[in-house]
Amino acid sequence: MDTKPLDVKKNDLAGPGIGNYDELKNVLPNNYKSLLTPRETQLAITELKRFIEDGLSKELNLMKVEVPLIVDDESGFNDNLDRDGSRTPIEFHINNDYNKHPINAQVVQAATKWKRFSLKEFDMQPGEGIITDMRAVRKDYFLDHDHSAYVDQWDWEKVIKPEDRNLDYLTNTVKKIWRVIKVAEMYIQEKFPQLKTDKYPNLPEDLVFIHAEDLLDMYPNLPRKQRETAILQKYPAVFIYGIGWTLKDGYPHELRAADYDDWVTETVSKDGRPMHGLNGDILVWNPVTQRRHELSSMGIRVNPETLKLQLEMTNQLDFLNYPYHKMIMNNEIPLSIGGGIGQSRTVMHLLKKAHLGEVSVTVWPKVLKDICKEKNIFVLE
Numbered sequence: 001m002d003t004k005p006l007d008v009k010k011n012d013l014a015g016p017g018i019g020n021y022d023e024l025k026n027v028l029p030n031n032y033k034s035l036l037t038p039r040e041t042q043l044a045i046t047e048l049k050r051f052i053e054d055g056l057s058k059e060l061n062l063m064k065v066e067v068p069l070i071v072d073d074e075s076g077f078n079d080n081l082d083r084d085g086s087r088t089p090i091e092f093h094i095n096n097d098y099n100k101h102p103i104n105a106q107v108v109q110a111a112t113k114w115k116r117f118s119l120k121e122f123d124m125q126p127g128e129g130i131i132t133d134m135r136a137v138r139k140d141y142f143l144d145h146d147h148s149a150y151v152d153q154w155d156w157e158k159v160i161k162p163e164d165r166n167l168d169y170l171t172n173t174v175k176k177i178w179r180v181i182k183v184a185e186m187y188i189q190e191k192f193p194q195l196k197t198d199k200y201p202n203l204p205e206d207l208v209f210i211h212a213e214d215l216l217d218m219y220p221n222l223p224r225k226q227r228e229t230a231i232l233q234k235y236p237a238v239f240i241y242g243i244g245w246t247l248k249d250g251y252p253h254e255l256r257a258a259d260y261d262d263w264v265t266e267t268v269s270k271d272g273r274p275m276h277g278l279n280g281d282i283l284v285w286n287p288v289t290q291r292r293h294e295l296s297s298m299g300i301r302v303n304p305e306t307l308k309l310q311l312e313m314t315n316q317l318d319f320l321n322y323p324y325h326k327m328i329m330n331n332e333i334p335l336s337i338g339g340g341i342g343q344s345r346t347v348m349h350l351l352k353k354a355h356l357g358e359v360s361v362t363v364w365p366k367v368l369k370d371i372c373k374e375k376n377i378f379v380l381e
Contacts, residue, residue: 018144021367027289028145028375032354035194038378041351044192045359048347051187053154055180056341057131060173062156065122067132068114070105076322077117079110079257087140107137110340112260113324115157116301120333129158134340143364145289145355146345150362157338165300165335167241167267170278171209173337174239177296178207178282185350200287200352201236207282208235211275212242212253224253228283228292236285241267242277243297244310254281258310259319259328260338261299265306288354295346298339304329355379 018024036044056062071077078089090107108114111134118130134155141147160169185203189196196202210231219227231238244256244263256263261279269275279299286293302310307328311317319325327333344360347353355372357364357379364372364379372379 018142021365021371024144024368025371025375027291028371028377029288029290029354030375032288032376034354034358034378035197035200035352036192038380040192041353041358044188044351045347047191048184048188048350049343052180052184052341052343052346053131053133055183056154056156056177059176059180060129060131060156060158061127062129062131062158063122063124065118065130065132067111067134067155069108069135071108071114073104073106074322076319076324077111077114078106078108079112079260087138090137090139108134109136109138110134110151110153111136111155112257112338112340115155115338116260116333116336117324117327119157119159119336124159124334126159126161126164126334129156129336129338131156133343143368146286146293146348148344148356148360148362148364150360152343152360153340154343155338155340157336159334160300160337162303162335164337165262165265165278165303167278170241170280170300170337171239174207174209174280174282174298177298177339177341178237181295181346181350184346188350195350195352197352203284203349204235204237206237208238210238210240211269212240212245212277213247213275214269215240215253216247216249220249224251225292227253232283232285232292237282238284239280239282241280242275243280245276246313258302258314258316259307259325260301262302262306262310263299264310264313284349286349288352293345293349294342295349296339296341298337300337301335302328303335304331 089109092105094103094105096102132155134153136151137149138151139149141149182203215227215231219230243253246252263277263279265278267275281294282296284293284295311319344356347359348356353359355377361380369379
């Protein structure tokens with residue numbers, strides 16, 4: 001059993017889990033050969049994105065809407081991603097009207113908060129929601145095989161009733177999303193039969209649901225990403241509940257911002273034990289890279305009580321001065337559930353690709369491009 005010290009657990013709370021490009025070189029497969037040509041890949045990307053977006057809209061009752069790429073820095077709409085402040089947005093000054101009416105703006109890192117506000121703007125009722133083709137820039141990522149500075153997601157948000165704020169509602173929603181992904185896998189393999197191969201097994205029919213507390217009990221000495229790796233080697237697709245709550249080893253499973261997902265509400269496991277959190281992540285085993293692969297992060301959002309409690313726990317009560325947070329505290333925007341599903345990450349997995357750059361055009365350092373060329377991985381530029 002791994003007996004890594006606790007400071008390794010602390011360092012593992014955020015980030016991709018790959019620390020340098022020598023390590024990445026070992027992660028990327030040798031003798032790799034894409035199952036699709038570059039031309040076929042582009043056709044498949046278009047087919048998949050359209051199919052999945054339509055499927056999510058139908059399964060979750062979502063309406064497609066436009067989403068911002070930049071926001072006013074005073075709005076509180078942008079996302080800090082991790083509550084330790086290690087990932088900050090790109091900021092810039094708009095010198096409007098010769099600086100008579102300027103705007104200090106930020107490039108979106110995630111549209112989580114904006115989506116909830118927009119539910120009110122679009123007059124969404126309980127059971128109705130929105131889906132967006134979200135684009136973002138996350139400049140503080142380490143760029144590896146499944147993390148890029150350019151982020152594309154199906155970001156969605158849905159109005160719920162107070163009585164929906166429970167684990168069963170979350171679980172049923174996750175199952176609907178998983179059904180869309182599984183049907184998309186079958187669809188794209190009908191279009192491109194070469195994608196069905198024993199070398200890279202398909203996703204399982206069902207997800208395994210597990211609480212972060214239980215995962216820690218199973219692997220108490222392993223850091224977070226190694227716990228995820230261990231469970232995925234046993235079950236190749238899982239949903240981990242309760243990401244953000246501090247576990248009994250003194251650390252949360254992963255750092256999670258305090259002002260959108262509810263990770264503090266007490267829940268109960270199937271056998272009656274107390275647990276925490278109304279959120280979680282979908283993770284799968286990537287047979288190409290032989291590594292954990294996150295597809296989605298989602299959850300039931302904070303209400304006034306849990307927002308204040310989580311901000312107290314993270315020493316961020318000053319956030320309550322932002323317009324967005326005031327709207328939650330004053331019950332001016334709906335209760336909701338929502339999440340983000342990585343477009344390129346999902347497509348990468350379903351097309352059995354080794355690197356995100358095979359399905360997404362963005363910037364990569366020369367050292368990474370050289371490694372990919374050596375490994376016969378065609379990175380788009």
